[in-house]
Amino acid sequence: MNIALTLPDGSVIKRPAGTTPAQVAASIGPGLARDALAARVDGAAVDLDVPLEQDAELAIITIDSPEGLELMRHSVSHIMACAVGRLFDGVKFGIGPAIENGFYYDFDVDGAISADDLERIEEEMARIVAEEIPFERVEMNIEEARELMRRKDQVYKLELLEEIEDHVLSLYRTEGFIDLCRGPHVPQAGKVGAFRLLNVAGAYWRGDSARPQMQRIYGTAFPTEKELEEHLERLRKAEERDHRRLGQELDLFSFDEEIGQGLVLWHPRGERLRQVIEDYWRRLHAERGYEFVRTPHIASEKVFRRSGHIPKYEDMMYAPLVIDEERYRVKPMNCPAHIKIFQTHTRSYRDLPIRYAELGTVYRYELSGALHGTVRVRGFTQDDAHIFCTPEQLVSEVEDLLELVEEMMGAFGYEYSVYLATRPEVSLETAGDEEWERATESLRRALEEKGVAYEVDEGGGAFYAPKIDCKLHDALGREWQGPTIQVDLNLPKRFEVVYVGEDGREHECIIVHRAILGSLERFVGGLIEHFGGWFPVWLAPEQVRVLSITDEHADYARRVQQRLRAVGVRAAVDARNETMGYKVRAGTVDKVPYLLIVGDREVENGTVSVRSHEQGDEGPAPLDEFLDRIGREIAEKRLPDDF
RNA sequence: GCUGCUGUAGCUCAGUGGUAGAGCGCGUCCUUGGUAAGGACGAGGUCAUGGGUUCAAAUCCCAUCAGCAGCUCCA
Secondary structure (H helix, E strand, O other): OEEEEEOOOOOEEEEEOOEOHHHHHHHHOHHHHHHEEEEEEOOEEEOOOOOEOOOEEEEEEEOOOHHHHHHHHHHHHHHHHHHHHHHOOOOEEOOOOEEOOEEEEEEEOOOOOOHHHHHHHHHHHHHHHHOOOEEEEEEEEHHHHHHHHHHOOOHHHHHHHHOOOOOEEEEEEEOOEEEEOOOOOOOEHHHOOEEEEEEEEEEEHHHOOOOOEEEEEEEEEEOOHHHHHHHHHHHHHHHHOOHHHHHHHOOOEEOOOOOOOOOOEEOHHHHHHHHHHHHHHHHHHHHOOOEEOOOOOEEEHHHHHHHOHHHHHHHHOOOOEEEOOEEEEEOOOOHHHHHHHHOOOOOEHHHOOEEEEEEEEEEOOOOHHHOEOOOEOOEEEEEEEEEEEOHHHHHHHHHHHHHHHHHHHHHOOOEEEEEEEOOOOOOOOOOOHHHHHHHHHHHHHHHHHHOOOEEEEOOOOEOOEOEEEEEEEOOOOOEEEEEEEEEEOOHHHHOOOEEEOOOOOEEEOEEEEEEEEEEHHHHHHHHHHHHOOOOOOOOOOOOEEEEEOOHHHHHHHHHHHHHHHHOOOOEEEEOOOOOHHHHHHHHHHOOOOEEEEEOHHHHHHOEEEEEEOOOEEEEEEEHHHHHHHHHHHHHHOOOOOOO
């Protein structure tokens, strides 16, 4: 009896029942036979040797598809597990999935797996590949599987089996290593591409810090050695952009053991960068009717009890300071203080909206292992603001915010995507369904009115607020937490924040809590990586460096510096007794966007010889012309060409 | 916080029981130079901190502190 197989191109072929996908692939061509890893039959992924018994849609999976790549990586994780089983005694296996860009496998072994072991494991894997060890699918019922894993003393697999309901399940055997697995897998180890083990780290069994910690080995695999190399090259490139590395190389910030973990020391260059950002931030906020306030770093615990932060977030707050027998806390947020300022007067609806902004430095406890450069720290500066408004004003306030977000993020060359995050499952109950609904609707309306494309993040809101979250896409294609706009449903009630309405009665105020940059520390860290340290001119800590060719040109160089400084350009002079090549290199290593070389010709003609990061040597230009040009670039916040 | 790795000059790193090293940077001198490293000489170290083992510790052991990777991807 023949069955009809429909191929992805729509053609139909007839084959005897019992034909396997491998045979079909072979009949189509030797190339496909060689590249085939698995098959898709009526949408379900299966092994190549599964007999086809009835009419079906059939697609051969090769390494060139995302699906094939993932499958191959998963198979490599099994090969790695097999190798680890060969090399170490009494290994207990956890799980080993394919992940984005690679795979991992968790092992429980005596002692630890070291970075040196990775090489041995890789070599063993290479042998397994060379031996073309087959991947054998074994089906058994759950009792047999349990018996097997009991016999092999695979406690983690037994635990996983506890949770499986299917009666018949599949296992894959790669020589001595047999693993519960849905499959499919490559037919034999020789079919996998180029792989590399990357690192080993601890990982809790099932991500639970109460459970045993296992050794997780991460690896990556690609169809070809070339693609693998390209990927490793990308990893190296990302490392070169690491803000921690650039922060040191460019002398932007540091940390010090005696100062404490997660506390940033901003050096002059880093602080200059920050101030440029802050000045820009202040200007935009002033233009949009914000008023600036400043509030203390510590406050009586009373206020944080009232705000609800102590009961909810005490774990993240620092221990109390006792002052005159009263307990104080280092502030973890600025909101209560802004509310107190609001409440120093009776507010009429005529006064609203009131927008208070503060670059407020707050301190929060983060697990020591979670700290990361300036991106995850224990003390950071929020670009915080609270908008006090009437319900009627809410939509237009949010619209205004969306404009602000667009303007600011554009200036830094960020694209971003927008999410409307709705009420989470566990959420503040003092605000009723209706209130949650109203606030969420206002956010939605503002997005619609502004024509902002957004996705709904169902249940992704804060405990106390629906919000609009923006995720920034950086130059390396990664995502960063960006601007957030939250309608606070908690604080107005707790602090009884009210205004007098047209009707002469008190009404509860709406408080919008928002941050555009988030934390200055994190934002600057992200910017460093986004630009790889080559900041656009408007941001660069040192915008211009004037290089004198010999001692005789030092005075002219300093005059040029003065002219630049007079128009607000951050300029330095390198009059060191060194060669031009040396100074040009130094300026390049320091990532200064413009180097101006001055020698006899320039002194004589009142020019500067321009070397820009983007163009290289541009030749001489009259100083006035250069002043115009850089002034324009700074005013326009011109971004590098590839942004 | 947990697991593993790491901590030597300002930076990057070598040194693995027996007198502390290199390159870069820094200083001085020579050199006065035209777009990514000119030459010579020199200064610079409680080898993260505190204990321990040893005739002897940067090196071995313990603790502490800090940094790095991961702890999110699930049969």
